[in-house]
Amino acid sequence: MLKVENLTIAYGKTEVVHHVSFDVKKGSVVTIAGANGAGKSTILNTIVGLHRSKEGRILYKGEDITRTAPDKLVSKGIRLVPEGRQIFAEHTVEENMLLGAYVEKDAKKIRDRMDQMYDRFPRIKERRRQIAGTLSGGEQQMLAIARALMTAPDLLILDEPSLGLAPIIVKDVFKLLTEIKQTGVTILLVEQMVDNALSISDYAYVLETGKIVFSGTRDEVKNSDDIVKAYLGNV
Amino acid sequence: MPSFLTRTCPPRKKYSLWLIILKFALLCFCLAFPLMAGNYYLRFATILFIYVIVAIGYDISAGYCGLLTLSAAAIFGAGAYASAITVTTLKMPFLAGLLAAMVVTGLISFLISLPAYKVKGNYLALISLGILEIVQRILNDWTSLTHGAAGFFLPAWSIFGLNLSNNARYYVIFFFLILIMLFEWGLIKSHWGRDFIAVKNDEIAASGVGINNRKYKVIALLISSVIIGIAGSLYASYSEFISPDTFGFYLTIFILLTVIIGGTGTLSGPAIGVTIVMIVPEFFNASPDLKQIVFGGLLIVLTQVMPGGIAGRLKERFRAIEDNRHIEDLGDRPPVSFEKYRVNADGPEYILEVKNLTRRFGGLTAVGNLDLKVKRGTVHSLIGPNGAGKTTTVNLITGIDKPSEGSVIFNGEDITGMEPYDSVKRGIARTYQHVRLFKDLRVIDNVAMGGRIYYTYSMAGAIFHSRKKRKEEKEAYLEAYDCLKLIGLESKSNFDPGSLSTGQQKLVEIARALCEKPKLMVLDEPCAGLNETEIAELSEIIKKIRDVGITVLMIEHHMSIVMGISDYITVIDYGKKIAEGTTAEVSVDPVVRKAYLGEEVAAC
């Protein structure tokens, strides 16, 4: 589904991601794990076109999308749920949903999608007239995911969906992701809280200072020393 | 930039002779000019000198300190009218008029700078635009004072009862120009000039090295206004007739353009700019409208194409020739070691005590009831997942942010809510998560900024290059050079910080902090953006810093360095402390493993 080849990314003169390659199979959940500052968010932002790569290729469904503009990628079915949720705090909840469907012009389709989302997220339906900034953190995360699902993407990318959320809410978020996976959406996940992420993943990559140091299936990663090392250092 | 560090640079030496010859020739030419020029050109040159003074004044606030105002013409006009009214209506001598101009323009500068500390660039531009309009109205409509739109006639210019001939006027104004240039030179080549640039480049970092941003902005605007006021007074006395429309919007644009063309924040820029903007149109017999259109176009194009102006370009070129490599080998300088920065260990056992620290943003509690004790002479790491409130905590300690509740005791003294520029004087130095170096200063200047709290010479000393100034500047730069040597970057002294890698920039920040001779050094993610080798080097440096008694409080995600060099670790999550202890204790603490890895992975 998504194939990243030899990706190198730099901010100015500083390379932050070095020759990273990985791929995401259709219908699977893939996690990129790693400590803060390892370059995870940078990779995601580059995939969705917010940042330019220095080298390497990104293929989506066999098509080269390396330097495609973000709005084109949305139409092609790639959606990113950004780090820290980034809902439009000054819009109402419903407006957030509508903005999620911005590239969709067919009003009926939008309405149908919205109804589906409201069925799945009753809490959001209850609050649809509220200003989004007044939602709790967990609700905001749900809204951010629902907003991304408004265009029925094939590939959903999530950047630290657990960030700043209480553990109990995090559980809900990951439960939801499992459900989304079952509807056939491919998921690429970046997470600091590895165990939650791994519990729903099929495959995982461990990133350390801009390089992939380990990759494997869920169990392989879970039992590897590298993951502990990446987070806690050599102890 | 003290010359002893660059003296042996061969290209500069080669060119410096030419520069001296050029300067001398220019001086001779200016002195001999009245002997060969006719009246028209004499007048032209005199007016040119006056505008150079204005441009120099404007450049001090707009170019060096980054305060983009649009009221230069109004201040020039206010100076001219203040002087004219004093001389004519009050029948006082010229010097009294000059003084009046300085006082009036000084007062106006306070009006502009009043809000300058809290508003951003666009508001400053608006306020100054408002002042430009208000001054225009007053000049036009307060006829009893200013004679209104018809203009104001002054008596012939005399100083100490001597009537001045055209040639004498030229020399008097030239004399003032030289005075102002020397003043500017002395000021800019002192810590004052570097402080202005620091304020322009990065207010947070400026505050971190002990600069009270607000004070410096007020001072920059004051100096700038008074210089422009002097020019106004000279203009009024010289031309013997002034009218409001001279001091309108177009003059402001003219001044802005001269500085942009010449180069903002450079010594020679204003003179080059005024000369070009005044002389070039002389060759074209264009209508004033067309001239203005060209000026406008230049403002648009130059700002985007040549932000440094001509002088900036020249400077870049000279630096390129220099190749940034030539630092004098300080042969007899004793080898430097971290020992120099040893801090003696008297005072309370815990150098930093944070009690019940709380910071709320709206409804969100970023840091809640945090207690933290940092033992003297240790490396104490503050760790926790992303968004746990670590940087907020550090900002509360160093004074960038103010706590909602709680107190911070440093070395037995309550420093809660103290501004960073004060806490740095108590001995707290810090580095930043995202590098905050002053981009318009060289690497060594940046490091020397750390030692600026130890300067004692006055502004007068700076202008007259007092012996104290020379001594202190020399010491400060040798000190900075030593700091750079300690981190192994002395060969980069003359580089622009932007040309260094992130890792090197982070090291330069540490050198700057070291130059503050701190008791406590706060490092905010020193390893972010560094590669493995650099991280290894860095951890050695941090250990050495700790070994000379400087306490280090560090936020870091890179666990191998945290575990490798910390003596104590505090773990926070959701703004609260979840674990604390020695490195060995924390590394096996299940709570910590859980916070980082979650239950399942932590279990295996």
Place this chain on the structure above:
Amino acid sequence: MQQLIFGLANGSIYALMALAIGMVSSTTGIVNFAHASVVMMGAMVSWWMMVICGLSYLPALFVAIAVSIVLNIVMYETCVKKLGDLQNNVGWIITLFGASIILDNIARMMFGTEPQAFPYLFGGKMVTVFGANIMLHELMMITIAVVIGVVYQTIIKRTRFGRAVRAVAFRPSTSELMGIKSEKIILSCFAMAGAVAAVGGALIAPITFASYTMTYSIGLKGFAAAVLGGFGNTKGAFIGGFILGLIEAFICIFVPAGIKDSISFVIMIIVIIFLPEGIMSAKFFNKNLSAAEKV
């Protein structure tokens, strides 16, 4: 009564100018310092079309609107777009002033230096309301301004485009993730601001006469109104505009006419010093409003 209507009429133009400044500043965070010149251009072009080319009022106005839209778009492309990070690079202050100078002088070359009489709407007909003679034109000014304001608010609140504008104002990068082309939205805001500027210019011109000096006599007051209402706050812009107009209308009782024009700048400076977010940010107004009510 006459003063009241006069104040409101002038205020409505200040409001339009502040609205247009707000449109641009809400999405980009910059203050279009050349806006005053675009207002002047709007007035001059419509005067030229009417008096020289003999068009009637509406077609002339449309030409002026078209010209102003083009001007603003060109301005964005040449003066703003290439500067990159507008929060840290304040070069736009300089480039936009450059644009302002160019426009003023083009106007001076093309249309001359003499102030020109500009026809009133309805031929300057007067009506008597409560014993006061009021020009229909002034009533029209207020009406048109209010209509534009309401239409703009409706667009912003109710339409897909409006949602996108607010999204870009809130956070451009997140908007991109939704598939919104931030740059296109910003460009549209510049264009709309140009159109509003032309309307404002053409409406005020009969009262002030059309001349290139309108940039300073009228245009700059738009900034004062925008400051009063708070930058980027397009509702506040209206309140700021009307307050400014009224203060000006009634203050002439106390101060000589010449000083009157500087009053708005004195107010502006005071507001910047004490309430840099505009009067709408004062606690008095803010009891129940959340930040979400802005834009």
